Amino acid sequence: MKTYKYILIFTMICTAFLFVECTDADDNGNVLGIVTCDDGIQNGDETGIDCGGALCEPCLGSLDFSGTFIQEDQMGRPGINVIFGTTGMKDAFNTTVPCQMTAAFQSSFQSNLLVLNPLYTTNVLGLDATAFTQLLSKDVLWVAQTGITTYFNGTEILTGRGLSDDVIDTSLLLIFGGPTGTDNPILTSDFVPSNDASFSNSFPYVVGPFTN
Amino acid sequence: MKKRKIFATIGGLGLVVLSILLISADHIDAPSISGTSTDIADFYAFQGEDPNNMVFVIDVQGLLAPGQPTDQAIFDENVLLEINIDNDNDMIEDRVIQIIKRKDPTSLEDNMYFFGPVVLTSSSNTCSEQNLLSTINAENLSGSVKISTSSDIQTSSSNGMQFFAGPREDPFFFDFTQYSQILGGSETGFNNPGTDTFAGTNVLSVVVEVPKSSLGSGVVGANPFAPTVPVYNVWVEAKRKQ
Numbered sequence: 257m258k259t260y261k262y263i264l265i266f267t268m269i270c271t272a273f274l275f276v277e278c279t280d281a282d283d284n285g286n287v288l289g290i291v292t293c294d295d296g297i298q299n300g301d302e303t304g305i306d307c308g309g310a311l312c313e314p315c316l317g318s319l320d321f322s323g324t325f326i327q328e329d330q331m332g333r334p335g336i337n338v339i340f341g342t343t344g345m346k347d348a349f350n351t352t353v354p355c356q357m358t359a360a361f362q363s364s365f366q367s368n369l370l371v372l373n374p375l376y377t378t379n380v381l382g383l384d385a386t387a388f389t390q391l392l393s394k395d396v397l398w399v400a401q402t403g404i405t406t407y408f409n410g411t412e413i414l415t416g417r418g419l420s421d422d423v424i425d426t427s428l429l430l431i432f433g434g435p436t437g438t439d440n441p442i443l444t445s446d447f448v449p450s451n452d453a454s455f456s457n458s459f460p461y462v463v464g465p466f467t468n
Numbered sequence: 469m470k471k472r473k474i475f476a477t478i479g480g481l482g483l484v485v486l487s488i489l490l491i492s493a494d495h496i497d498a499p500s501i502s503g504t505s506t507d508i509a510d511f512y513a514f515q516g517e518d519p520n521n522m523v524f525v526i527d528v529q530g531l532l533a534p535g536q537p538t539d540q541a542i543f544d545e546n547v548l549l550e551i552n553i554d555n556d557n558d559m560i561e562d563r564v565i566q567i568i569k570r571k572d573p574t575s576l577e578d579n580m581y582f583f584g585p586v587v588l589t590s591s592s593n594t595c596s597e598q599n600l601l602s603t604i605n606a607e608n609l610s611g612s613v614k615i616s617t618s619s620d621i622q623t624s625s626s627n628g629m630q631f632f633a634g635p636r637e638d639p640f641f642f643d644f645t646q647y648s649q650i651l652g653g654s655e656t657g658f659n660n661p662g663t664d665t666f667a668g669t670n671v672l673s674v675v676v677e678v679p680k681s682s683l684g685s686g687v688v689g690a691n692p693f694a695p696t697v698p699v700y701n702v703w704v705e706a707k708r709k710q
Contacts, residue, residue: 308574313611316606326600327602330705337498353599353600381693397513399700399702400515419525443650443658447660452666459517464618
């Protein structure tokens with residue numbers, strides 16, 4: 257009988273420990289061993305049940321993402337609407353889907369190109385005024401899936417846009433430089449070859465703001 | 469006649485000065501959005517430090533002076549930023565990354581929330597003005613990051629992606645002053661050296677780095693100057709809540 261009593265007490269103690277383990281009440285994630293984002297409890301560095309922290313999805317709580325959003329601006333390549341958009345058509349350009357842009361804007365872009373450079377024939381890419389403005393009026397930025405991504409680095413052409421790319425000089429060269437890039441030498445570079453701060457090679461790449 | 473010319477000159481100078489204050493690679497590109505919170509200043513797309521990743525940078529609200537103007541600049545909760553990725557060269561987006569600011573209900577901190585890259589269904593893959601309208605499906609949430617300040621720098625990562633939002637040094641550089649004077653006819657060419665109109669100024673940046681695998685495969689032949697390289701067509705849109 258006494259032995260039975262000890263067994264009963266021992267069993268109760270063990271059961272109590274089991275219960276404690278199962279609730280993970282200490283919330284250190286050290287009893288069950290593995291913290292997961294679907295274990296139904298707030299553990300690890302989670303800021304809610306199975307959300308927040310470094311590993312889980314953010315806690316959405318009562319966040320409201322409802323509603324319809326209507327387009328007001330868009331941009332692919334640098335300076336396209338600024339340079340080639342026609343007064344009265346710039347807002348329309350920003351609210352036209354890219355698949356309809358060439359039909360809507362190529363001819364006005366070509367007119368503007370010839371206003372900027374009345375002597376335009378072709379540029380160093382071999383594009384005449386029509387071909388050049390067909391390319392530009394589809395305002396998307398090409399970015400290469402593999403390899404070097406740059407607007408122009410002397411070798412690669414329009415394979416992306418890096419932070420340090422001198423997109424203005426590239427644009428000026430293509431608009432004013434003529435077929436060999438040597439026409440209008442005082443118009444083919446703004447002689448600002450780089451940014452006034454260095455970029456980082458690591459995320460987020462752009463660097464901290466100037467402070468007073 | 470002389471008086472009129474002087475007035476015209478003054479008017480022209482005013483326009484140039486206004487433009488200098490507000491322009492960037494896309495900034496103040498059109499009258500109805502100039503200087504508003506939907507006005508995109510710049511957009512960059514490049515391979516990440518990890519060559520398996522692609523980086524997108526969106527700048528809004530350019531030419532912020534250091535100090536108070538930078539510290540008081542805020543992202544607009546009513547503006548949805550979208551990075552569109554066309555991977556078959558039909559000029560219609562096949563993937564989209566959606567970005568919007570909300571206040572975290574627990575911490576009450578301002579966060580930027582990132583959705584996607586969402587794979588768009590074939591039914592939306594038609595050339596339609598419907599693509600000017602967007603909604604957010606919260607199930608596509610990929611991550612969020614607390615919005616940084618000048619002194620409190622925050623980045624985060626989840627689902628193989630990295631996130632940042634906050635004030636940064638404006639990466640754009642251009643002698644826009646001289647360019648405006650050339651266009652206005654008062655100058656005939658650039659100076660050597662030129663003067664960077666954007667020197668010493670800040671901007672609000674959003675940076676997101678994603679695995680290239682999440683964008684699908686690019687298409688060969690889209691870029692005639694790199695004909696063997698698979699390419700994505702990418703662009704950014706700013707959409708206002710109705």
